Amino acid sequence: MRNKKKIAAIAVAAALVLGTGTAAFAYWSTTGTGTGSATTGTSGTVTIAQTSTHANLAPGAAAQTISGTVSNPAAASSSVYVAKVTVSISSVTLADGTTGTSATCDSSNYTLTNAAMSVGSDIAKGASATFTGATIGFNNKETNQDACKGAKVNFSYAAS
Structure with missing residues (x-):
């Protein structure tokens, strides 16, 4: 009887091994192709607003700080990443409403320092960040600068 049990056990084990081996190698083969795509968003335009006010620029007066929000x-x-905001003098409007020239009063009568102001922010949609650090002052020349009395210095801002 023992031999029959051994033979039966061997037969069952062999059947399991063969069945498992067959199952492990049974598969369907096929071929195919596919396509897909992804799109990226575009960067939008940020809005830059000056929050500081500047008045009474004059010979010998202290320079005034420029600040604002992006x-x-x-x-x-x-969201958009803004590394810095750069300010420049775009024009000078004289007290009579005309645009200044080198013969009257133009941007050379003013000193703009530290024009590139750090922001260094990833700004979420609907949010804002601040900038500050540039200064505007009056350039005290050796010539008559009376045409600059009451003049308005106009700035341009660029974010990058």
């Missing part, structure tokens, strides 16, 4: 509109598709 806003990412709520309608933007994603």
Whole structure:
């Protein structure tokens, strides 16, 4: 009887090994192709607003700090990274409403320092960040600068 049990056990083990081996190698082979795509968002336009006010620029007066905010509109598709805001003098409007020239009063009568102001922020849509650090002062020349009395210095801002 023992031999029959051994033979039966060996037969069952062999059947399991063969069955498992066959199952492990049974598969369907096929081929195929596919396509896919992804799109990236676009960067939107930020809004830059000056928050500081500057008055009484004059010979010998201290330079005044320029500051403001950079806003990412709520309608933007994603956040935007703004490294810095750079300010420049775009024009000078004289007290009579005309644009100044080198013969009267122009940007050379003013000193703009530290024009590139650090922001270094990832601005979420609908949020804003601040900037500050540039200064505007009056350039005291050796010539008559009376044409600059009451003049308005106009700035341009660029974010990058």
